[in-house]
Amino acid sequence: MKPLARYAALNSYIEVSQAVGLEPARLLRGAGLDPASLALQDRWVPAGAVARLLELSAVESGQQDFGLLLAERRRFANLGPLSLVIREEPDVRSALTVLIRHEHMYNEALRMRMSVLNGLATIRVGFEFGEQTETRQATELALGTLHRLLLGFLGSLWQPLAVCFTHHAPADPGTHRRLFGSAVKFEQEFNGVTFYADDLDAPNKMSDPLMRNYAYQILDTLEPPRESTVLNRVRELIELLLPTGQCSVEQVARSLGVDRRTIHRQLSDEGETFSSILNATRTELAGNLVATHRYTLTEIADLLSFSSPGNFSRWFRGQFGCSPSQWRNREHREA
Template identity: 30%
Template sequence: MSERTTSASWASGIVKALELEGLDCRAMFKQLGLDFAALDDPDARFTQDSMTRLWQLAVELSGNQAIGLNMARVVRPASFHVVGYALMSSRTLAEGFERLVRYQRIIAESSDLSFRLEPDGYALVLTVHGDHLPPTRHSAEASLACALSLCSWLSGRVIQPRRVLIQGPQPRDLTPYKTAFHAPLVFSAPYDALVFERADMEALLPTANEAMAVLHDRFAGEYLARFSESRVTHRARQVLCRVLPQGEPKRETIAQALHLSQRTLQRRLQEEGTSFQTLLDDTRRELAEQYLAQASMTLLEAAYLLGFADPSNFFRAFRRWFDITPGEYRARLSGAAAAPVENESVSDARTQAYTAPAP
């Protein structure tokens, strides 16, 4: 079973959108083997593939190829779980979208969001991933329509994007898209995105409340932490951080610490979109950034704490991660010119003779 999941809050929004077509969602859930009652549990999750099958069945039953756009008519902050209330209390829409990017996984793990300032305005870029089933265009289009509708709901006025980018091919009937977006449409685009006027994103929201924003950030952060802790990736990373100073960690050691067989660990990591070697490499890279930010820690100490028995392997890995040497990286952090190559070469020379202490 796929591990990518969607919150019951977002699934409820999908159900409301489908019911606008007159579809019997309770019967559809039964047909797909899904628990309709779980929609009332804010902590319940549905797999991404089950939501893909729901969209496919909805199109089959309704004949409406643009059914995802119905989400614009039912969106409320509650559709975004606890994240919705954090958005409501944000100072501006730009600040709200930055929160949305930060907490996106609470709503749906299958989507990646980025929000960036471009020369012609702010772009909210969406990528929807599938699991065993490829994602439908309806899922992405529902998210775009929902995000735009939320802008108008929060600001209390109509927000019109500069343009809308849609990965799917241009449909025969453009009417639903024109009604939903009121903006120039670009189909067969490289990604799904909304591009907004800068002034619209930076205007103060009537619902802005700094104290409430801090509170909702805490709630969202705590939920995300609880959610992450249930993931094998998160638990394996914690074990890696603990055992790295003892030397190169073995998959068998991590599996035993998690009370899993090596095969089960490998399968669970794969379901969560990674592998043991990738997780080890990512963990080392993140820790390396933290260690090099500590001026009192030598490069040899950092290599040892990262589990490299031969620090020359650490230097090679660091070059692969950041395309510069650890010494150059540290010089940039301190604001100094990356000129002290002599110090770097001394460290390089030392690594040839240095061997990490035995655990």
């Protein structure tokens, strides 16, 4: 199945896209992503959809440095729960080792490898999306973020020996020069960053030895996304695709990199069907959405991909035994 990435990969996407004159909601929906879910940083979405969104944003805005503009706003916390562990590692080497070993906890498509040879350390960055996808912006976002992490460990005055990209230089390399200085190089044999190996032994100034054991206890309790069942992935994709109007077994199958028959067979092995999961997900969402006054009932019908408010009302009565209006009024009285 195709790999997933956390929504945190798009942290600050709204702000950056608006700053360069884009309509972020339209582009997100076009990529099969839900704009409202950007606030849910730990939710998982198809990594390929994130990469396509970044490429489309760069093309429509004319900003060849779009991925770097996002990287500039990256914070340590965007790594999610893993940041708690990395922060407590005693030195740069061990922090990078944890980052690379657990890369699947924030992006299943990301591939990072570190090598040390002749006094030099090199971290190479690549992606495996399971499909043919342009990766320029995703690569620049990943390398820009890695560079910022290294600055956090080694100090704002630290400079790498080289920041390498396999693609050609943009028409205006100003952002690249500003972030990487003279170290940036294009049309190289790999994507990655090279620096002195001695830097790996630099102490991590953020680390507190007394907190390290607690951080690893947290890591041990986290459920790796790569072990997610087909059922869970289908359920989450349905929830993500419903507001886009593109929620079908065919679309879910494409997002997971399989055909619809594979989806039906694997769900059947777990005693479910696509229709049963779709209905269960709609039921859960409908109960929550109707109980609040954030959306009108017509908007909720649209968010749940019903063809009309009337169809939504009839379905809702069948599930809950009352109309959406009655449910909303009852919840309001009980509150």
